[in-house]
Structure formats: structure tokens, C-alpha cells
Amino acid sequence: MVINELRRLPHNAPWGLFSSDERHRRAALEQYCPRSEIGVHLHNLLAHYRFGEGNMAHTTEDMKREAREWLIEHYLDQLDPEDRLKGLDPEQRLKGLDPEERLKGLDPAFIQAWLAKQRKDH
Secondary structure (H helix, E strand, O other), X not given: OOHHHOOOOHHHHHHXXXXXXXXXXXXXXXXXXXXXHHHHHHHHHHHHHHHXXXXXXXXXXXXXXXXXXXHHHHHHHHOOHHHHHOOOXXXXXXXXXXXXXXXXXXXXXXXXXXXXXXXXXX
């Protein structure tokens, strides 16, 4: 395969990032759509070192944070609500809800039993 002779199509963009032709590299960089944290880091590395553009992560933590931000910006709205909540602890899931919203859907008997226990314990 000769990278410089590949057609400039989105599915060839990862290969085009390594072209010796600068126009080809720039076109590939614009078409390249990272789908992972490593992909975002690769995109940033190439943009920074080849063209002096983009944000270069200085640490692994920076790279992960930037990749996470990119994924949230580009893909969060495509996830189902359940997928969005995976990995969040209960406090994070409930953050921002008013007390009445938190109680919706709970069995009133459960709420009363919990309140009775709280009164007994305090």
C-alpha cells in the first residue's frame, strides 16, 4: 500500500495521517474521527507536532481528561440514559434533583418505614 496514493476518503483518514504529502496529512486530519481516548490523543499529537495546532496533553491524566471531554461533546447525546448513568454512584445520579424528585416512584410505605427508622435512630 502506498499511503500517498490512497484516495482521500474518511475511512482512509487514519492512514493519511502518516502521509509524506502535507496536503494529504491535513485533509486526513480534518476527516479523522477518533473513537477512543487513544484516538483523540493520536489526533492531538499529530495536530500539535505536524502542524503546530491542537491541544497537546502533557500527562496521561491530561490526555484522558481531554479525550473524555471530546467523547462527551461528540457522543454523549447518542447514548441511552442507562448508558449515561453507568459508572456513576447513587449520589452522582441524584445530584441536582430536588427532594420531591428523589422521592417520586418510591412506595409511600417504604418512605414511612425509612422515616420511622430515622426517628428511632436519632
